[in-house]
Amino acid sequence: MRNAEHATTQRVSRRTLLRRVGLGAGTVLVLGAGAVGYRAYDHGVFSVGDGAAYDPWSSGKEHAGTPMAMVAAAVLAANAHNAQAWLFRVSETRIDLFADRARGTGALDPFRREMYVSLGCALENCVLAGPANGFASRVTLLPDPTQPLHAARIDLTRRESPTGDLYEQIPHRHTNRNAYQKGRSVPDAALEAMSGLVGLGDARLVWITAEPERRKMGDLLIEATLAIVADRDQERANNDWFRQDWDELQRKRDGLTIDAAGLSGLVAAVAKLLPAQSDAALDSGWVDGTRDRQVPTAAAFGILAVADSTDNAQRLEGGRLLQRVHLWATKEGISLHHMNQLTERADRERDLGVTPRFGAALRELISGGRLEALSAFRVGYADDAGALSPRRAVESVIL
């Protein structure tokens, strides 16, 4: 009898103990889930493309009918590392575009090639936005030879004229770093149409579509990426423009982001939930993405070539062309990803005075002649539209 009572007491105690253990474990898990949930909120896992840093993509109409609307279009332009190295001085009859040297990308762009190409992209958006806001534009590149930072002057006159197709694409254009559909090529007619957008005398677009050349270009891009991450100065300059922290991203409103890096939603979410990654991890992620996702799925590579890639005026005109190509591709549902590794390495070789391995390879890719590579990109069709990149407000780029 006593033994039975003892057994019952022991059974109840065990059940109670198990319940308490279960409740304790549940409490720990629920509190842990709360902490993870809060981190997901705090790091923008559920807010891709949301917040003040992304407002400029949808706030263009605020300044409609004024020169500021043209600047609002300009700040949405393609630009290297999303450094947004532009400043504008605006009056009723004129917009002046200046390079912001404080936003240079250091060892990645020692001769400011990318900076002026990016300014050309912004200039093109600005001009395209003119007719929609009742302005005709007259552009003067580098109006003051003594002031190389004064990239362009746009004289405005009030005139009604039709809005172009490309203007409509400005809020929809963005670099797509995702994998593209494998085996789906871009029609020759589309490539020819993009080549036809060239407006500068000596500039041309070189398309690399055949498999052997595409593989060669892809291998060079991977090697250039590896060379950049192995070069301490270039690696640091590259990672300086990568925004891992959501609050920093929303505050600075520039740079490359986890969301726009071309990662899957799952990997991007995990990357945001984990603590900020080291430079080595960022390098490895970039190399892997280039090698495994971006290069193998490119339908074609494009190289924009000009007569003199060191001439700022040609860089600006090249940038305008590049922007038109990107806007036209957007209209046709073609994704485009600017890939500057080769030109960045070529400039670095020149800067260091070493054997021009990538410089020589670029010359070979565009079949020699007297043209020089200015910029490179890949095109293709992506399943996913890709994410927007943050932008500074118009008010913060006005002098």
Added chain:
Amino acid sequence: MTLPRRAVALGMVGASLGVVAGVVQITVGPNMREWVGDKQDTTRLGLATVLLSALALAAATMLWRRPHASAPARLLAAAGLLIPAAICFTTVGRLWFVPGALLVAAGVLVVVGMRGEHREVSHALGRHGFAVLTVLLAAYYVFLGAVALGFAGATGVVGGLLIGAALFAAKRHGARLGAALLVVGALPFAILTWWSVVTPLIAALVLAIGGRAVARTRP
């Protein structure tokens, strides 16, 4: 002043200052980011601070009106003081230092005052612990749903409400309906945002912990 009265006074002052901190963040937060934890989303975080401070104020008021409430009720009030105090250290930056410290002190005093009532507290926790955890998970869903964009966000808010309702449905109409509401509440948001890692994790916990809470409920 007795221990409970001290706790009530600290809780009331701390929660009221917390409401003020939230209102300040909503109204002038963008102009004083270094004071509000460098947060960009000052409106939503300010609103969250106000709501959580109001919760703490409700807890302090309950202690003031019912100083001799049962031990489980006082424990709940302590949680109502301590949880907002902890969360708001991450929402409103330096503005929370004073209200947060006062609320933590109040919560600790309430817990200290419950010495000797261990058995009663432990019994109540044993009876309702899983239900409390389920309500907490439902609140996570509502919060993340409010943060997420578009249709997915709406499924989060509605899902959270359904998870909360599941406990009451189980009590009134039986465990089967409660379990069905848990599933319907938890799965859509988790499926639509599976890539987020967080929502599938919460959904799994809802099904495991909420399922147990519902199964223990008797109509």
